[in-house]
Amino acid sequence: xxxxxxxxxxxxxxxxxxxxxxxxxxxxxxxxxxxxxxxxxxxxxxxxxxxxxxxxxxxxxxxxxxxxxxxxxxxxxxxxxxxxxxxxxxxxxxxxxxxxxxxxxxxxxxxxxxxxxxxxxxxxxxxxxxxxxxxxxxxxxxxxxxxxxxxxxxxxxxxxxxxxxxxxxxxxxxxxxxxxxxxxxxxxxxxxxxxxxxxxxxxxxxxxxxxxxxxxxxxxxxxxxxxxxxxxxxxxxxxxxxxxxxxxxxxxxxxxxxxxx
Amino acid sequence: xxxxxxxxxxxxxxxxxxxxxxxxxxxxxxxxxxxxxxxxxxxxxxxxxxxxxxxxxxxxxxxxxxxxxxxxxxxxxxxxxxxxxxxxxxxxxxxxxxxxxxxxxxxxxxxxxxxxxxxxxxxxxxxxxxxxxxxxxxxxxxxxxxxxxxxxxxxxxxxxxxxxxxxxxxxxxxxxxxxxxxxxxxxxxxxxxxxxxxxxxxxxxxxxxxxxxxxxxxxxxxxxxxxxxxxxxxxxxxxx
Numbered sequence: 001x002x003x004x005x006x007x008x009x010x011x012x013x014x015x016x017x018x019x020x021x022x023x024x025x026x027x028x029x030x031x032x033x034x035x036x037x038x039x040x041x042x043x044x045x046x047x048x049x050x051x052x053x054x055x056x057x058x059x060x061x062x063x064x065x066x067x068x069x070x071x072x073x074x075x076x077x078x079x080x081x082x083x084x085x086x087x088x089x090x091x092x093x094x095x096x097x098x099x100x101x102x103x104x105x106x107x108x109x110x111x112x113x114x115x116x117x118x119x120x121x122x123x124x125x126x127x128x129x130x131x132x133x134x135x136x137x138x139x140x141x142x143x144x145x146x147x148x149x150x151x152x153x154x155x156x157x158x159x160x161x162x163x164x165x166x167x168x169x170x171x172x173x174x175x176x177x178x179x180x181x182x183x184x185x186x187x188x189x190x191x192x193x194x195x196x197x198x199x200x201x202x203x204x205x206x207x208x209x210x211x212x213x214x215x216x217x218x219x220x221x222x223x224x225x226x227x228x229x230x231x232x233x234x235x236x237x238x239x240x241x242x243x244x245x246x247x248x249x250x251x252x253x254x255x256x257x258x259x260x261x
Numbered sequence: 262x263x264x265x266x267x268x269x270x271x272x273x274x275x276x277x278x279x280x281x282x283x284x285x286x287x288x289x290x291x292x293x294x295x296x297x298x299x300x301x302x303x304x305x306x307x308x309x310x311x312x313x314x315x316x317x318x319x320x321x322x323x324x325x326x327x328x329x330x331x332x333x334x335x336x337x338x339x340x341x342x343x344x345x346x347x348x349x350x351x352x353x354x355x356x357x358x359x360x361x362x363x364x365x366x367x368x369x370x371x372x373x374x375x376x377x378x379x380x381x382x383x384x385x386x387x388x389x390x391x392x393x394x395x396x397x398x399x400x401x402x403x404x405x406x407x408x409x410x411x412x413x414x415x416x417x418x419x420x421x422x423x424x425x426x427x428x429x430x431x432x433x434x435x436x437x438x439x440x441x442x443x444x445x446x447x448x449x450x451x452x453x454x455x456x457x458x459x460x461x462x463x464x465x466x467x468x469x470x471x472x473x474x475x476x477x478x479x480x481x482x483x484x485x486x487x488x489x490x491x492x493x494x495x496x497x498x499x500x501x
Binding site: 034106147149150152153155156157158159163168171174251252253 | 309312314331332333335337339341342343344350353355356368384385386404
């Protein structure tokens with residue numbers, strides 16, 4: 001009953017708002033190049049479906065590749081930090097510097113350095129840079145949160161540092177890492193979109209580029225259709241990582257158990 | 262036969278706290294020895310030194326022959342929340358790369374001895390405080406230790422659970438001929454379980470007095486037990 005209302009309530013609100021939007025556009029005679037009606041957006045979506053899907057696929061690919069690169073770099077560096085305070089002290093300030101520098105400011109540089117002939121690599125790098133820090137920061141925190149008594153117990157039983165990492169530190173860090181992955185998935189998508197905007201038309205082929213292109217042509221309905229797909233993509237990425245989190249933590253972690261009560 | 266001896270052991274932590282100064286005592290093979298004393302007197306530090314988890318600043322810990330396999334039971338159950346009871350008990354065996362089938366069999370045997378054979382697949386969150394502590398003890402036993410170090414393991418449990426676990430521990434230590442060093446605040450617990458009770462002084466800890474208790478089974482309601490309890494209480498009050 002609770003679950004059904006969780007779905008029906010926002011759905012009913014959404015339908016009502018779309019209806020209101022449709023009515024206002026018709027009643028006020030708002031031109032479609034200012035605000036297209038939802039029906040016009042739906043038409044634009046069906047008319048351009050295959051090309052929009054290709055753009056969606058392109059943005060999704062950059063998002064996932066950027067996320068994967070951020071995950072590998074973030075988790076790898078966090079493990080290095082957990083093993084060596086010296087490495088952490090030396091590198092952490094630079095990681096923070098990377099985090100606080102606006103990606104829009106460095107995206108043009110990256111595009112120039114990587115080159116427009118390797119545009120996808122540049123886009124992936126930018127998406128990875130945006131998604132990198134939450135993974136590094138949360139995983140580092142998680143790896144350090146291992147129960148000291150369990151660490152001592154493992155040492156007493158002759159565990160190697162690798163065994164302590166694999167059997168204790170990484171499982172302890174898992175809830176932190178999964179939380180970071182939900183944030184980083186969204187950030188990777190934002191990074192991909194920003195990178196496409198900066199790259200401009202003629203190079204990138206993703207949804208952000210379609211938004212720019214449709215804007216230039218005053219095809220506002222197509223612009224909205226691309227925006228809608230971007231929003232759905234973001235929700236999809238978040239939902240996928242939430243599902244992964246639930247699957248991995250449902251037996252033991254408080255965050256998953258709270259949802260079951 | 263003496264298993265180990267601490268000779269004039271001292272330990273000062275980085276923050277300047279002197280936990281132990283001139284701590285000396287010996288432990289015999291198969292003995293159940295309790296360390297009793299006020300909070301912060303260095304009882305837990307002594308256990309960690311014996312386990313080799315920290316090193317003494319002065320003095321020495323001398324073993325007769327090779328150091329035996331050591332297991333440690335903490336005040337908290339210290340279980341891995343992501344692993345079920347059997348996997349938790351199997352931990353020391355997995356770390357020593359014991360084949361999985363053998364490790365599972367030994368873990369189940371240890372759980373059965375603690376009366377938890379029906380809870381092998383249960384996660385720690387599904388177990389009561391007493392059951393978690395039983396899993397922790399089963400894990401310690403699965404490693405077949407020669408020396409079992411216990412740091413106030415039953416302090417957080419209610420009285421009936423604590424008494425039941427005391428009985429189980431006493432039985433298991435006797436059956437397996439394990440040497441036990443048991444840290445506790447409870448005079449009752451120390452008097453019931455131990456062959457010998459060492460009473461420590463306030464920080465920096467050292468041994469202030471020793472009470473040897475008569476061997477054999479104990480009844481909490483017997484006059485003999487009351488006598489032991491009175492002697493241990495007297496020794497503790499003298500150090501206060």
